[in-house]
Structures are given as C-alpha cells and as structure tokens.
Amino acid sequence: MSSTKELVIEMLNTLGVSVERLLSEDVARIQVHKNKIVGLHLVKGLRVEAEEIENGIEANVEVEENIKIEKPIHLCFGVMPEEGIQKVKLNLRAKEGSKSMILAHCTFPNAKNVKHLMEANIVIEANAQYAYFERHVHSPFGGVEVIPYASIYVGENAEFSTEFELINGSAGKIDFNYEVKADDKSKIEMVARISGVGKDIINLNEQIELRGRESAGVIATHIAVRDYSSANVKNVLTAIGPNAKGHVDCKEIVVGNAKATAVPVVSVLNPTAHVTHEAAIGSVDAKQLITLMTRGLTEEEATEVIIQGMLSKKHKWGEIIEKFLLPD
Amino acid sequence: MDEEKTILNVLDVHYLTQENLILKGISIDIWSGYIHAIVGPNGAGKSTLVSCIMGLPGYEIQKGKIIFDGEDITDLPVYDRARRGLTLAWQEPARFEGLKIKDFVLIGAKNKCHRKAEEVLDLVGLDPKKYLNRAVDKTLSGGERKRIELASIIAMEPKLILLDEPDSGIDIEALQKIFDLLELIKKQGITIVLITHSPVVLERADHAFLMCCGRILDKGSIERISNYFRSKCIPCDHNIPG
Numbered sequence: 001m002s003s004t005k006e007l008v009i010e011m012l013n014t015l016g017v018s019v020e021r022l023l024s025e026d027v028a029r030i031q032v033h034k035n036k037i038v039g040l041h042l043v044k045g046l047r048v049e050a051e052e053i054e055n056g057i058e059a060n061v062e063v064e065e066n067i068k069i070e071k072p073i074h075l076c077f078g079v080m081p082e083e084g085i086q087k088v089k090l091n092l093r094a095k096e097g098s099k100s101m102i103l104a105h106c107t108f109p110n111a112k113n114v115k116h117l118m119e120a121n122i123v124i125e126a127n128a129q130y131a132y133f134e135r136h137v138h139s140p141f142g143g144v145e146v147i148p149y150a151s152i153y154v155g156e157n158a159e160f161s162t163e164f165e166l167i168n169g170s171a172g173k174i175d176f177n178y179e180v181k182a183d184d185k186s187k188i189e190m191v192a193r194i195s196g197v198g199k200d201i202i203n204l205n206e207q208i209e210l211r212g213r214e215s216a217g218v219i220a221t222h223i224a225v226r227d228y229s230s231a232n233v234k235n236v237l238t239a240i241g242p243n244a245k246g247h248v249d250c251k252e253i254v255v256g257n258a259k260a261t262a263v264p265v266v267s268v269l270n271p272t273a274h275v276t277h278e279a280a281i282g283s284v285d286a287k288q289l290i291t292l293m294t295r296g297l298t299e300e301e302a303t304e305v306i307i308q309g310m311l312s313k314k315h316k317w318g319e320i321i322e323k324f325l326l327p328d
Numbered sequence: 329m330d331e332e333k334t335i336l337n338v339l340d341v342h343y344l345t346q347e348n349l350i351l352k353g354i355s356i357d358i359w360s361g362y363i364h365a366i367v368g369p370n371g372a373g374k375s376t377l378v379s380c381i382m383g384l385p386g387y388e389i390q391k392g393k394i395i396f397d398g399e400d401i402t403d404l405p406v407y408d409r410a411r412r413g414l415t416l417a418w419q420e421p422a423r424f425e426g427l428k429i430k431d432f433v434l435i436g437a438k439n440k441c442h443r444k445a446e447e448v449l450d451l452v453g454l455d456p457k458k459y460l461n462r463a464v465d466k467t468l469s470g471g472e473r474k475r476i477e478l479a480s481i482i483a484m485e486p487k488l489i490l491l492d493e494p495d496s497g498i499d500i501e502a503l504q505k506i507f508d509l510l511e512l513i514k515k516q517g518i519t520i521v522l523i524t525h526s527p528v529v530l531e532r533a534d535h536a537f538l539m540c541c542g543r544i545l546d547k548g549s550i551e552r553i554s555n556y557f558r559s560k561c562i563p564c565d566h567n568i569p570g
C-alpha cells in the first residue's frame with residue numbers, strides 16, 4: 001500500500017503545486033498511474049465507478065442533481081516511467097442544476113515513448129455548470145503522444161467551459177478532437193493554449209454546433225511554435241439556432257523554422273445568428289518586441305516574454321482553478 | 329554652465345532612407361539632470377532622431393556618432409543601449425495580451441521584487457491593488473497605459489529617458505499628472521528628453537531645441553525657443569523635409 005501512496009506523491013510532486021492542498025479532505029480526487037487507480041477520494045454528490053482495463057481505465061463519473069461542489073475535483077493521470085500506454089475512457093454526466101469543476105493533470109515527466117489516449121463522453125444536463133481544466137506536464141524529450149477525443153453535449157441553459165494547457169515541456173505529438181453540441185441558451189467556452197518546441201506536431205480540431213436558440217460559443221486557440229515544430233488548427237463553429245452567437249479566436253506565434261496553419265470554418269445557418277472570427281498568425285509583433293528591447297531584453301528574450309504572455313491567458317474558470325492551486 | 333555634465337552627445341548624425349535624407353547633420357548636447365524638449369513641426373524628424381539615438385532596428389545612422397555617458401554607443405544594439413541606462417517611451421505604447429502589469433513593470437528592473445512593482449505603480453498614481461494583476465492589454469485606457477509605461481521605465485532606474493509626445497491622446501488633467509510625474513523622475517536624477525509640438529508641453533521643460541526639416545535650427549531657454557516656435561513655426565507650413 002505504501003508504494004501506491006509514494007507513487008501518488010511522486011506524481012503530484014511533478015505538478016509544481018501544493019500537494020497538501022490536493023490531498024486535503026474536502027478535495028475529491030482520482031489518481032491514475034498507467035492503468036492503476038492509485039488514489040480515490042470522493043465528496044458528497046460525486047459518484048465514481050472506475051475499473052482498470054487493458055492499458056488504462058474506464059470511469060463513469062456523475063455529479064448529482066443540484067449538487068454544487070465548491071472545490072475543484074482533482075484528476076491526475078500519469079505515467080512516470082519513460083515508456084508506457086495510458087488509455088482513459090471517461091463517461092461524465094453533470095446532472096441537472098449541478099455545479100462542478102474538474103482540474104485534470106496529465107503528467108509524463110520522464111517520457112521518451114509514452115502514449116496517452118483519452119476518450120470522453122460528456123453530458124451536461126440542463127441548468128448545470130461544468131468546467132474542465134486540463135494541464136499537461138511533459139518531459140523535454142518530445143516522447144509523448146497525446147490523443148484526446150471528446151464528445152460533449154451541453155443541455156438547455158447549461159454552461160460548459162474547457163481549457164487545455166500544454167506549455168511545460170515538449171508537446172510531442174498531439175491530436176486533439178473536441179466536438180460540442182449546444183442546446184438552447186447554453187454557453188460554451190473552449191480554450192487551448194499550447195507551446196511547441198523541437199519537432200513537436202500539434203493538430204487541433206475543435207468544433208461547436210450551436211444548435212439551440214440563443215446558445216453562445218467561443219473557441220480560443222493560442223499556440224506558439226518554435227524550432228521545427230508545427231501546428232495545424234481547425235476551428236469549426238456552426239450557428240444553427242435562432243440568435244445563436246459564436247466567436248472564433250486563433251492566435252499562433254511562429255518562430256524559427258516552425259510552421260502554422262489555421263483553418264477557421266464559420267457557418268451561420270440562421271439569419272438571426274451571428275458569428276465572428278479573428279486570426280493572427282505570424283512572428284511576434286514588432287512594436288511589442290522593440291518595447292521590450294528598449295527595456296534591455298535581447299530579441300530572443302523579448303520573443304519569449306511575448307509568447308509566455310499570449311500563452312498565459314486563461315478563461316474565467318481557469319483563474320478560479322489557478323487560485324486554488326496557489327499556496328496560501 | 330561649463331561645469332554641466334553631458335550625458336548624451338549627438339554628433340553630426342545623418343539618417344537617410346532610400347529616397348530621403350531625414351536627419352541632415354544633427355548635433356546636440358544633453359546635460360544631465362534636466363528636462364530637455366525637442367520641438368518642431370510635423371515631419372521635422374523628431375521621432376526619427378530619438379529612434380536613431382535609441383538604435384531601433386531600421387534606424388542605423390549613416391554618418392555621425394552617439395556618445396552616451398562617455399561611451400560611443402553608435403554601433404550598439406537597442407538592448408545594450410538600454411542596459412547602459414538609455415530608454416524610450418512611445419507616443420502610443422504597445423499592448424501585450426496576457427502579460428501582467430506586475431511582470432511588465434519589472435521587465436527591465438534591476439531590482440525585480442514585488443515591492444518594486446508596487447512602489448512604481450504608486451509613484452505613477454495607480455493603485456497597485458487594482459492594477460498589479462491586470463494585463464497590459466486593450467482594457468487599459470490610453471492614459472493608464474502611458475502611466476504604466478512610465479512605471480516600467482522608472483523601475484529600470486535609467487539615466488536618460490526619451491519620451492515621444494507624452495501629451496498625445498490624453499486630456500489636460502491627465503497631462504498635468506504626467507508632468508508632475510516627469511518632475512518626480514527628474515528629482516530622482518534621471519534626465520528627460522521629450523519631443524513635442526505643443527507649446528504647453530514645451531513650457532514644462534528646462535531647456536529646448538528647435539528642429540525643422542531634419543536640422544537643429546536653434547537651442548536655448550524655453551522662453552526663446554517658445555517665442556520663436558509660436559511666432560515662426562506654427563504659422564509656417566515649411567514642414568516637408570527637402
């Protein structure tokens with residue numbers, strides 16, 4: 001048993017956050033190392049059934065009706081050795097009127113050949129609020145392959161926000177697919193912030209279908225690619241419902257021999273719906289760069305400050321989670 | 329005034345673009361510890377001159393020399409000039425998405441502690457509690473952005489600041505605050521060179537240069553330059569460099 005606990009501590013120690021906080025009594029948590037559930041602690045109104053499958057786990061998670069879980073629920077998925085496969089099948093249901101936040105850490109700090117596959121089916125029922133923040137901690141070697149797939153349904157008047165952050169270590173190879181279907185008056189926010197170095201390959205495919213009346217959705221993608229890395233971003237936002245509103249924001253900073261493409265597909269299938277779109281792809285802004293150089297930074301240092309600024313921008317729930325992570 | 333110390337020496341500086349000679353042999357001496365103004369009509373070459381002094385990319389001079397604090401900096405890149413205590417603030421400061429004010433103001437600071445960030449924000453009249461964690465982005469007003477720029481410059485503890493039109497885009501009240509701030513900066517022993525074509529701004533300086541068509545026409549007391557500027561330059565439309 002003690003070795004399991006040590007493994008938990010070892011994983012949590014790679015996250016650069018207060019381990020004590022993450023292990024406190026009032027914080028629900030599920031910790032998974034490779035295909036073993038190494039830690040599980042629940043709070044009132046949160047139901048989890050999990051089982052180990054070949055190379056991973058399958059979990060059914062439910063937040064009960066009208067339950068409000070104040071502290072973020074902490075998920076930690078890790079592979080500590082240099083090699084390994086981890087598959088996560090997650091079925092999550094946030095029931096009517098519930099409110100919950102998940103903070104997920106995926107840590108592969110020593111990876112040379114690690115594959116992390118996630119398949120999530122998420123249902124946010126009417127009037128529920130659900131936020132999911134996923135932070136990756138990767139080795140600097142580029143030996144990680146991350147393949148998340150999520151299909152999300154957001155019910156009437158419900159709120160869903162998700163943020164994917166990969167700015168520590170080498171991204172490796174990412175193949176990211178998220179699809180959201182939004183019902184009447186629902187609100188969706190989807191943010192990805194990713195940093196590519198070396199030969200990283202980043203593929204993102206994010207889709208929101210605003211089916212419901214007065215539904216609203218935002219897709220924000222901020223990526224920096226350096227060295228020989230590349231990023232391909234496809235943002236698809238379709239407004240179908242009356243008075244649906246959408247916005248796509250894609251920023252990619254390209255440095256060195258890196259490459260980036262962005263394909264925004266915005267469609268409006270109802271005359272009362274409205275979708276806007278902004279994209280900026282290229283090197284860092286010259287005025288920003290020179291400003292920092294007049295403060296004594298070299299061009300390389302200034303570029304890094306600008307990139308870190310762009311990558312650090314978070315959505316509103318991300319700030320709450322961030323505060324939770326800070327030491328007292 | 330013989331015992332005055334010269335902090336910046338611009339010697340016969342020529343700057344030309346593909347088509348035009350913009351600076352036609354500029355020579356100025358900047359004494360340490362004062363507020364100096366460079367006035368002149370639109371297109372006189374004022375912004376070009378400070379860009380050359382700062383050594384911004386694309387503003388490499390073809391002839392002349394720039395001596396700063398006794399050292400020839402003509403061939404130094406921007407950041408090396410900055411590290412020696414020379415810096416510049418623009419008319420319209422850049423905005424940085426996601427970069428926190430507390431981090432921005434300390435970018436060039438010698439002392440990078442949290443206290444310093446609070447101190448310089450206080451100094452420019454912005455409540456640190458309200459501003460430290462905001463970003464240097466579009467949500468700031470023009471006046472706030474300018475003050476944050478000055479805060480970041482004060483934190484650097486430079487020897488000389490080049491200010492391009494500190495009065496542009498702000499109302500009279502905000503301008504008053506900026507000037508109080510400039511007095512404060514001066515009290516810390518920092519020399520200021522400000523560019524303007526406003527007689528009101530000019531009056532707040534200790535000494536002035538008059539620039540027209542890429543040349544320095546005159547220099548001296550504020551009264552003298554101001555009179556000349558009001559009576560001759562403002563009515564004159566001789567503002568295209570020939």
Ligand SMILES: Nc1ncnc2c1ncn2[C@@H]1O[C@H](COP(=O)(O)OP(=O)(O)OP(=O)(O)O)[C@@H](O)[C@H]1O
Pocket residue numbers: 345348350368369370371372373374375376377525568569
């Ligand atoms: N890179 C450039 N290429 C071509 N012409 C330039 C360049 N930079 C400046 N100029 C020209 O040089 C002249 C001086 O410009 P500058 O911006 O220095 O004037 P200024 O005195 O600062 O004017 P203002 O008061 O309007 O700010 C102008 O005629 C301008 O068009």
Ligand SMILES: [Mg+2]
Pocket residue numbers: 374375376492
């Ligand atoms: Mg100018």
